[in-house]
Structures are given as structure tokens and as C-alpha cells.
Amino acid sequence: MTEPTRNKRPMGTAFTIAFWILLLIGLAQIFGDYLDRRNNPNRHLAAFDISEGNELVLQRNQRGHYLAPGFINGHQVQFLVDTGATSISVPESVAKAAGLEEGRRGLVSTASGVVHVYQTQIEELQLGPIRMRDVRGHINPHMPDNTVLLGMSFMRDLEIIQRDGTLTLRVPE
Numbered sequence: 001m002t003e004p005t006r007n008k009r010p011m012g013t014a015f016t017i018a019f020w021i022l023l024l025i026g027l028a029q030i031f032g033d034y035l036d037r038r039n040n041p042n043r044h045l046a047a048f049d050i051s052e053g054n055e056l057v058l059q060r061n062q063r064g065h066y067l068a069p070g071f072i073n074g075h076q077v078q079f080l081v082d083t084g085a086t087s088i089s090v091p092e093s094v095a096k097a098a099g100l101e102e103g104r105r106g107l108v109s110t111a112s113g114v115v116h117v118y119q120t121q122i123e124e125l126q127l128g129p130i131r132m133r134d135v136r137g138h139i140n141p142h143m144p145d146n147t148v149l150l151g152m153s154f155m156r157d158l159e160i161i162q163r164d165g166t167l168t169l170r171v172p173e
Contacts, residue, residue, distance in 0.1 A: 054171035056128035066167045070127040072098040078147045085151030088137030094146050095139040115142045
């Protein structure tokens with residue numbers, strides 16, 4: 001009689017272990033999604049219907065930044081909207097993937113100091129429903145990640161409203 005009891009116990013232990021593993025995986029997934037939403041509440045823009053609209057409302061993330069997915073020459077990128085930046089600054093790896101060509105070498109002043117960059121012309125840039133062509137920017141080989149700084153060379157012709165944790169970008173009529 002003791003033999004059948006031994007056989008049931010390992011099976012029960014296996015089910016208990018499997019339950020806890022699945023529970024932890026589920027909790028990790030939920031927590032990961034929560035952190036993603038806090039870091040980039042605008043990540044849904046990659047599937048935005050661009051056929052209509054001339055206004056985009058971005059939510060500020062937990063660090064106070066406005067991150068949003070978009071496209072450079074049809075290549076999906078991650079933008080950091082920066083009204084304090086003069087130009088669009090594209091990391092070198094993103095520039096290569098988007099087919100941007102290095103132009104004249106120059107110097108720019110960044111938060112990290114003065115760095116060498118290369119002028120470039122972006123054929124098409126899209127953020128949500130807002131699409132612009134022939135936008136000037138630069139390729140920055142010193143940028144540590146793949147986030148594109150979206151500066152005023154993109155936003156200069158847009159209406160910009162920042163209020164209550166949102167940033168509204170609108171194409172004037």
C-alpha cells in the first residue's frame with residue numbers, strides 16, 4: 001500500500017512545481033507589459049491609420065519624455081520628441097538601416113559635449129498621421145542606442161501644445 005502513495009507524491013510535486021513556474025511566467029509577462037506601457041505609452045502608433053488626420057497626441061512617459069514609434073524612409077524607428085533639439089539626430093546604425101547617406105561632416109553641441117556628425121537629407125519621415133518629405137537631419141555615430149532624436153527641423157512647421165502630460169502636434173490648416 002505504501003508503494004502507490006509514493007507514486008502519487010512525485011506527480012503531485014511535479015504539478016505544484018509546474019503551477020508555480022507558470023504563475024511566475026504569467027506575472028513576469030504582466031509586469032513586463034506594465035513597465036513597457038509606463039516607458040512608452042505611445043507604442044501603439046506603429047499601427048496608426050495614416051490615411052486621415054493631421055493631429056497627433058502623445059502621452060508623456062514616466063521619465064517625462066515623449067517616445068513614439070515612426071518611420072524614416074519606410075524603416076520603423078523609435079523617436080524621442082525633443083523640442084530643445086535643433087535638428088533630427090539619427091544614430092549611425094539606424095541611418096544605415098534607413099538608407100540615409102552621410103553628407104558633409106560637421107560639429108554639434110550635445111548634452112555630452114561637442115561631437116562630429118554628418119549632414120543628411122531624410123526623404124520621408126512619418127510620426128503617426130504626420131508625414132514630411134525632404135527633412136534635414138544629421139547622422140550621429142556617437143549615439144549609444146537606436147532612438148532617433150526628433151528636433152525642431154521636423155516640428156518647426158507644426159503647432160505644438162504641451163499640457164497635462166500630453167504633447168499635441170498638429171499640422172496647421
